[in-house]
Amino acid sequence: MTDQHKDALRKAASFCAYQERTQQEVRERLADWGVWGDDAEAVIADLIEQNYLNEERFAKTFAGGKFRVKNWGKRKIKQHLQQRGITGYNLEQAMKEIEPADYRQTLRTLLDKKRQSLRDDSPLIIKQKLVRFALSRGYESDLIWSVLGEEGGQEDE
Template identity: 80%
Template sequence: MTDYLKDALKKAAMFCAYQERTQQEVRDRLKDWGVIGDDAEEVIAELIQQNYLNEERFAKSFAGGKFRVKGWGKRKIKQHLQQRGITGYNLDQAMKEIEPDDYRTTLADLLTKKRQSIRDDNPLVIKQKLVRYALSKGYESDLVWQVVEGM
């Protein structure tokens, strides 16, 4: 490995150590640094071997974090992971990070909190606003309707 690649590897390792990254994010950053083609792939392969880069770990931490911190639903999390190039096995593992009981409870809590901010007396308008809000957060419509009807 040339000194040029060793420097790129060191910078990329620091980039990955700061927070979990996808291979595509690292590839884009390497391109910004002028490392392209086989050189970039060699650096990525070395990062994977040294465990700086692990897409399953990224997908799990991303899904868990977006669910716990931002209250996102599975549909929105899945969409964002796919935009980052995460598919198949890693995507399935990420979705398993979200416990079904926690998922429903979080949705109910979000809707209860949202209900307090809605200034309307018409029950149909309130339901409509709650459903629209939950769908925008990425929750599945059948689950949203079950929770809204149970409120």
């Protein structure tokens, strides 16, 4: 193992220990440090072997955090994970971090809060604004309509 490899591995391990990272993020950081190609791949392999780098763990942490802290929907979480190079099995595992009952309740709470901030006499316009809001947060349209339908026309009263 060369001194450059040891140095890159030490810096990359520190980078990964600070917070969960993807291989893509580590590869980009290694390039910033002047480590490319086979050298970079060797460092990444060492990080995986030493469990500093684990994309399944990253995906689960990311998905759970964005859902619990930022109340993001699954569509938005998936999109952001895919932008970070997370696909397939790791993406599926990340989505399993979100309990369906919690997911539905979080959407319900978000919609209730948003409804309180809306000032309009038309129930139709309020519903449109709520749908647009929930879609922008990454929730699925069928779930949004289902949750809005549970309220059984309360807006009309």
